[in-house]
Amino acid sequence: MRKKNSLIKPLKILSKKLSTQPHFVEQSNQQEIEIKKQKISRNYKRNLETFKDLYSIPDNIDVKIREFTISSLNRRAFIIYLSTMTKLAYIQTGIIDDLVENKDPDRNIQDIVSHPLVRNVEVIEDILLGINAGSAALFVDGDNKCYLFDTVEIKSRGIEPPQNEVIVKGAKEAFTEKVIDNIALIRKKIKNENLIVEFKVISKRSRNDVFLVYEKDLVNSELLQTIKDKLESLDTDSISDLSILEQYIEERPRSFFPTLLYTERPDRAASFIEEGHITLLMDNSPSCLVLPATFWSIFHSPEDHYLRTPYGNFIRLLRVIALFVALFTSAFYIAVTNYHVGMIPPDLLMAIAGTRERVPFPSLIEVLMMELAFELIREAGLRVPSPIGPTIGIVGALILGQAAVQANIISPIIIIVVALSGLSSFIIIDVSFNFAIRMTRFLLILSAGFLGIYGITAVLIIGLFYLSSLKSFGIPYFAPMTPYFLSSKDLLIRHVPMKDRFRPGYLKPKDMVRRRKG
Amino acid sequence: MKQQQVKLGIREYVCIAFLMIGMKGTEDTPSMLFSHVQNAAWMVPLLSGGLFFIPFFLLLKTLSLFQDKNVFEVIQQLLGKYIAFFVSFIIFIMNSYAISLDTRTYTNIIRAYYFTTTPRLVLYGILMVVCVYAAKKGIQRIGSISYILIFYVALSFFIAFWLSLDDSQFASIFPIWGPGKLELLKAAPSGLGLWGEFFILTSLYSFMTSFKDFRNGTWIAFGCVVIQLSLATMLFIALFDKGLVVIGYPFHVAIRYISLGEFLPNIETLFFPIWLSAAFIRFAAFLFINALIFGHLFKIKEYQYLIPSLATIYLLIGMIPETPNDVAQLKEPLRYIAGPTFAAISIILWLTAWFKGEFKHAKNKNNM
Structure with missing residues (x-):
């Protein structure tokens, strides 16, 4: 690492010299x-x-x-x-x-x-x-x-059901903008004097404060110190929201993939605190940050645990499939139709070729157009005022789908492919991770257009290596699977709750064992 | 929490070793073995594995004396500065030669079976770029990804072999001794080259958590790979029989041959990405180790920065042969030299340690 710095340092100094700060007149206070x-x-x-x-x-x-x-x-x-x-x-x-x-x-x-x-x-x-x-x-x-x-009374909305992390079975309350209520929501779930709520002012002008919530007898003190130091080192005028703080304290703010867990569910926060994680709360933010987070904690949903073991595993497997479908369907379609035609059974190949007969574009352009259209509909659906929301769905499905096919702009099979991959991406519950998947999908589509399956595999392997090199406060992204740490093996498949015996080893919690044997 | 260097665990190590050496079953090795001893080819991995076991066991024994050093530091300590440099340099050259030709072989496979019209340089270049990126991330990451992928690799191999059973004739392994017992015994030493990578893998020791993990991991991987290679060869013999002589890359022909019921006649594209990922891992690990050796030879501490330049050189060397046939011919001498050389080095190391009294020394130390 040292050498890299020695290479980059002169460059940095040079760029600093070249780009001087603009001059402005400030009034002294x-x-x-x-x-x-x-x-x-x-x-x-x-x-x-x-x-x-x-x-x-x-x-x-x-x-x-x-x-x-x-x-x-x-x-x-x-x-x-x-x-x-x-x-x-x-x-x-x-x-x-x-x-x-x-x-x-x-x-x-x-x-x-x-x-x-x-x-x-x-x-x-x-x-x-x-x-x-x-x-x-x-x-x-x-x-x-x-x-x-103490005479403070701030108006805020009441505690409402979560908007983004919807589940069928389990608690239905979400964090609100009032941090006092949020802390109460966590305290309600962990009735223990070791639950510590610490307070830190992080910005100078607006004096925004952050609340660190953790269990004193679980959390690794080194980890806690690292996070406190990180918060201490922030030197800025104002951080008004938790999602902005997230970007400040992340290790790689430009990365596609999130390394902190952002959740609006107090039950989820509480279960992480009980594992030895640290959560951050802020006033005006209806959510909390869980750190450190791994790929698995971002990938899991609280419902996996609320449902009975077979059902929980079923939806988790569905999510794995959805992840692959969302990432690879469009890319795979392009690769197969452009490079590996032999793979498709002759009947199906005829059918596909028949529908593509009158379409003037190459399939890569078709897929890109449709994916873009899907993303547009999706974004529009989010932003439109709620009374006309349903209309957008109809317009999107009818006009863009049906009409585009009839106008011979795209072939019907593209609609199936894009709809499948788009729909699957909704199953990924975490907002940031969802974005990561959607953006990576475009990368894969382009690589498939460039070199078929070979391109997809190359990007996939590079992506996997990139992911495995991500760290969240020193903890590798794929821990505890690899590198291996002792844990209750709650990765792709979870056990019955009685077998959940250990806290995740990568956190090095003070108390490792949740439940002794026997 | 400090950004401590995560060590290579036993799982990851076994996976790297399995992917690095087990991949040989999916390239031209089985047909190469077949060309020497025909239908007894499946015995060669077993026999040469048994033969390699002895020097390798001695090597691990020697290494166990110096539990904080990797194999090249041990060579240096035992053989002295100059001879050690010479020996390590030979190993490095052999490795470089092997990796250049092997990457070229894989490029040939990709080009012959999947991308017949794409320029070779593009395929080769992408292979190298991915491997460089992976290798630069370090051996721990390579281990992690191997561990993630190993399940799929094993599963896909298993499915491929299982599907091929329908058309296999196990009678073709008879006569059981192939061309004759003597021929078979003569072929065994030339099969030593199969296990050369295990020698190189010992240089990863300093990244491991403990010597015990390293030793156990090596033996587990060794056992698995011997069985896997032998089994793979046997299955190819059962599937192709005499035809194996003319088939360059039996695995790829096999996955083209098999089909998933009536509906999906061509499923090689499903196996290809998994095989390819394993290939990426294999060469990433190979590149990393070569850079490590090079760094050791010329006292370069930040050896990760050598990886791109080494890879470029290997790419250029690999581009030299004109046809896949040339590659096979160029590989032939390596196959005969590499195995015996590694075996010889292992035995020499052990003997030197013996004469220098290192074993007694260690024993005394333990007694104290």
Whole structure:
């Protein structure tokens, strides 16, 4: 590796020299940063001024400041909060009413206020963080600290059934945009004090936070440290969504194939946590990231485990077949009709040739056109407003299929081939993996057009080697099959749950055995 | 988690060995064997395997003394700097010669049976490009992919042989001694060349998890391959009988011959990709090992970067022969030389170790 770097390094330096960053004028906010680093003062007036200044009051309409006097103590106070992110009733009844109506002059603030106190904070920066996250900050004249109260209430939709990972048997709740609910959904499934929810701020300007969820007594500490370091090393202004974070922390962001598992199902997340994986959650993202992920974890569906063993294996085998059909049908058709005609039984060959008689295009162009049309219909079907959604299906099937055949643009067998491969690709449940398969399909079609079965095999072998060299946080893509690790052998075929005895060995979990023998 | 180098496990090693050497049953080897001893050809792998067992056993015994070194480092330690260089260089040259002609043989097969109109250079070039890509990924990846593919390879061979049973005449293996016992015994040493790859495979030892895995893996693979080659040859004899003399690549004729019921008369295209994948793996492993030897010879640590240039040279050498017949003729001397050379080197190594007292030394060390 070292040599490679030594070759590439001068090139990189050169390209850096050549492509200079564009010049732009920036306004310094050094003064503001300095203010934020300071502690608050004892002086009530000065604090008020500082915060009014920082929040640009009165331009900023949803920042509310309420000034009042705590008569029993005879001290001025003000409370500041974002009205759009807090529940007003909490502030009114739990904080202000208590303070104003208090008669006992000897009690201190914590004892007067009934609403739960988060903490006492001194540094302005930390106070701002609290307020921005929906807390109410109470400043009392003469105190050198501020009281932060947890008053956050953010509106979000309720917990709904999953949209993309639909299953028949099993839990039907999905993550929502509210991370608190998401954590609760996981906690509900793992009632254990070792389930840790850690919190990390990953971006500087928007201060997006990530929640690491894992089981302390299972997860490999080295792996955990690697992931924390990776999150620590992110140097950016804003990462607003988990799917963007995914691209930041992936080892190969340009690769066709995903190396992290993105799921919207809390039951799936929980089962991975119980194996010793680490999951990442973020506010505003109705999903979670499971890391590290292997080919198998991306390929499996939660339903494989919910269904009884034979049925679960049946749908898994179906999925394997679908994977091959989606990848190879079109390419195989081209290879066979162009290069290996002898393979087709004479009757069928006659039939195919008969339908192709009046078609002016070579079969490669035919297939490419139809595949492209299928992808277009698919994408259009996703984007159209739902009332006209069904129409698109009819238009797609009728116009593009029937009419194209009648107009002698494509032969009917192409419709069968493309429909089969397109339909099969829907069985691959993971969104990223689905894309990978669809894109690889085009590569295979082109290689089949170039050199028939030989081309397909060459691309396949290169692809396999590429896949096996992928790593997800140091874990090979095909682990635990090869390289071999101890595991409960849940790869293509799964055993009955009673035989699921080990956690995956490639994670090196602290507790390897799920179930002792006997 | 650290990006630790994943070692080559026993499964992967056995799969590489099986694909590298077992593939010989699917090229011109069976008919080559047949041309010498006719219908007793199926015994040659067994006999020469038995013969090769002795030096190979001694070699592994010698290697077990130096458990942290691969075969070339052992050669260096035992034979001294200069002789070791000479010996290793001969091995490298033989390997290079073999890989050039073998890749050419495979290109010939592909061209003769599947892509008759495609220019040879295109087919050959793609074969090499894929192998270079695979070899550059390292032996662990080659092992992984062999492990993934081995099931399909074995299954497809099995189906092919099973389908061919319908038209096979097992009576054609008689007279059981073929041209005569003496002829057969004479043919056995020339069959040693079949197992030369096992000698080269020992250089993979430093990538393995443990010496035990390496030794067991080697013996498992050796047993499987001996049986597989012998069985394959026997089946071809049963299927083609005397016709095997004129058939260059019996496996490919066999998969053209067989059919899947009435409906699918030509199923060779189903076997071809699997055979081809195995071929890619075989040459990827071969290329990797050659680069390894070259790196060892000339003290190049980052030997992976040699693979593309070596492959280009092999491609150029492989393009020299004009016809498949020339290739067969050029291969002939190698077949006679390679096996005995490897056997001789193994015995010499063992003898040197014996005289130097390495065995006693190791024993004492163990006793202490």
